[in-house]
Amino acid sequence: MDSRAVRTFRVFVVVTAVVAVVLGIVAIVWPRPSLVLVALVFxxxxxxxxxxxxxxxxxGHGTPPAWRWTSGIVGVLVGLAGLLTLVDPAIPLLVYAVLAGIAFLVEGIAALVGAVVGHPGSSRVPTVVSGVLSILGGVVVLVAPGLALTVFTVFSGIALVVVGAAALLLLPPRAAMRR
Incomplete structure (x- = not known):
């Protein structure tokens, strides 16, 4: 690899790592405004x-009318969802949290059914524990969706900081790149 490509790659890694660390810190310090900003961008x-x-x-001249109508209707619905999000960003965030809570409940129930019926290649005790924890997580998310979103944002911020810092720490020194 030539030296310009190496330098370009280094700059890319450093910039993305620094952005990850900064965004991670912002998400940790201000989780709710970070969520609202993400919802607005979305x-x-x-x-x-x-x-x-x-x-x-x-x-779409020349394309089948069914595609054109379907695409147009979907486009209007997607645009309306975007406008709704811009008017009140909390709505899609709460919908997401409720859907996640329901998914946790369904996953937990499926795991418990699998533990009772028996699933080839799995052990019952870990499956029951997983099912119970998933159901408890679903209940918590459904009871306090705002808190669940805040916790998710903070954990995502921590992950961004860790990944960004790791990228910076694992980047070979410039002297090693010259060899």
């Missing part, structure tokens, strides 16, 4: 994606 994305899909449906 809302803008949905509005743009919906508008582009409608545009593609309108301009």
């Amino acid at each position: 809302g803008v994305y949905l509005v743009v994606a919906g508008a582009l899909r409608v545009f593609a449906a309108v301009r």
Whole structure:
């Protein structure tokens, strides 16, 4: 690999690692505003994606009418979801938390059923423990979705800091790159 490619790669790793650490610290220190910001950015994305899909449906000459209508309807729905997100970012965040809580409950019930019925290649005790913990996690998320989102954001921030710091610490020194 030539030296310019190595330098470019180093700069890429350093910049992305520093951004990860900074975003991680922001998520840890200000979890709720970080969640709202992510929801707003997602809302803008949905509005743009919906508008582009409608545009593609309108301009899709030569494509089957069923595709054009489907694409246009989906585009309108996606755009409306984006507008709803921009008006009140808490709504999609709470929907996400409720869906996650329901998923935890379903997973826990499935694990307990698997433990009772018996699943080839698995042990009953760990499966029961996993099922019970999943059900408890689902109940906690459904009872306190805002707290669950805050905890998730803080853990995500910690993960960003750890991954960013690891990338910086594991980057070979410049002197080693010259050899």
